[in-house]
Amino acid sequence: MENLYCLIMAGGSGTRFWPRSRTVKPKQYLDMFGEGSLLESTIKRFSTFTETDNIYIVSNKNQATELEKQTPELPRENLIYEPVGKNTLPCIGLAALFAEKENPEGIMVVSPSDHLVNDHALFRDTVLAASKIASEKDGIVTIGIRPTFPATGYGYVKTAEDITGSETIRQFKVDRFVEKPQLKTAKTYLEDGGYFWNSGLFVFKVSVFLEAVREFAPALYSDLRKIQAVIGKPSYPQTLDEIYRAVESISVDYGIMEHARNIYMVEGNFDWNDLGSWQSVYQEEEKDENGNASNGESIFLDAKNSYVFTDEGLVALVGLDDVIVVRDGNATLVCKKENAQDVKKIVDQLKAENRNHFL
Known part of the structure; x- marks a missing residue:
């Protein structure tokens, strides 16, 4: 799809996978199952329905050599390097600046780089269903995974109104995002049936997301606009370094998803593992x-x-x-x-x- 953009977040350190995961080659760059690295698998998964010119990756400078080695199919300008990790909201905001220059009304899919997904066709259909909501309702959409056990290592999404209608993939308005629970609470979520694991996958119009940043994180929004003004100019590296190091480190869940009112969720029934350990x-x-x-x-x-x-x-x-x-x-x-x-x-x-x- 020409108006579909993908951001793959690949700056993590993967410390739970030491000693294979090291500073210059953390877990997303490792071949865990003999089928290419987790990052390569993620790119392949998205490239079946996203133009490679529309795939962006945010990482850090320490990983630049390995990232460029594993992404020969992507334009070099689509590889965005953070001076320092600042959690997911600044990361997504930075990438949104680049996508906005191409198409402010484009749909962006945000994905971690290190998840395992085996059913690629159902994954594609789920992302496209989320994209349709993002386009038609100007919503910020997350993909929720139906819990199979009372996990305490995941955040949860509590659903509200079922808006599936005639669609084949279940869709909901979101009541709220819930932090990682204690075991007793996780068991009640499983019994309730209205809670889903937060997959870390988000879909939205670039313009809608940046408007949410302006509303709920105005200081970050101002800083992002200062960075955007020098993209492609000689002053960009220094400006990015100076401004980015000073921004607040905050997740997109805390910064946007817990406050915004136009939040939706589609159910992800594909085989999924976040490979947390x-x-x-x-x-x-x-x-x-x-x-x-x-x-x-x-x-x-x-x-x-x-x-x-x-x-x-x-x-x-x-x-x-x-x-x-x-x-x-x-x-x-x-x-x-x-x-x-x-x-x-x-x-x-x-x-x-x-x-x-x-x-």
Whole structure:
């Protein structure tokens, strides 16, 4: 579609995927399942219904070499580099400036770079359904995933009026966005049936989104306009650096979605995994009769329900259940699956101790 634009947010550090995920090559640039990197898969998914000239990527300068290596099909001017990470609202706002110069009434789809989606046809149909709402109702649309278990690691979207009508994909007005809940609360959400996981996918007219920024984040809006005035000029890098470093770090959920009134949701029934930790990678891998999965040379002896990755050599697991072992370069991770979310604490500790050669 000529008026459809895509923003892929690829500036994350992927700390829960250490030691494979490193500073210059975090998880979105890794090939997790032998089918290309997560970023490459995301681009491929969108390029089936979006012109490649309309696909933008926001990342950071540390990842520039790897990003350019993995995106030969995209115009270099569509690769936007943040001087420093400032969460999702400034990131999306910055990309919207570039899209606005092309088509203020264009529809932009915002997507993380590191999600796993297996049903590409249904994904396309869902995004196009959201695009139709964004176009016809001047709404900001999110894609909600029906919960399959009481997850505490996701934010939720509480739906209001069902506006599906004759459409094949369910559609709703949104009541409110809900922060990541405690387990007891997540169970009540699952029982209620009116709550969906917040996928982090958003669809909107560029003009409608920027108007929402003007209304609910006026200081950021003013700063974005100052940046836009110098796009393509020699002063752009310095102006971007000076202004962007000073803007508030805030998510699009907090900054816009919790305040705006024209919020809609379409239901995403495609197979989806946000790959939040090594445990989620284990869940996607093919397993042997003992529930073990591996990538690389491995031996499992009297071991069950475990995952091994090794970039070289052999990893042998003996007498251990429910563990994750990841060997990559100069570092090896060993942890219980239930502690997979805590891997980021290792990265925090390495940073605090200035052991940067492991990062």
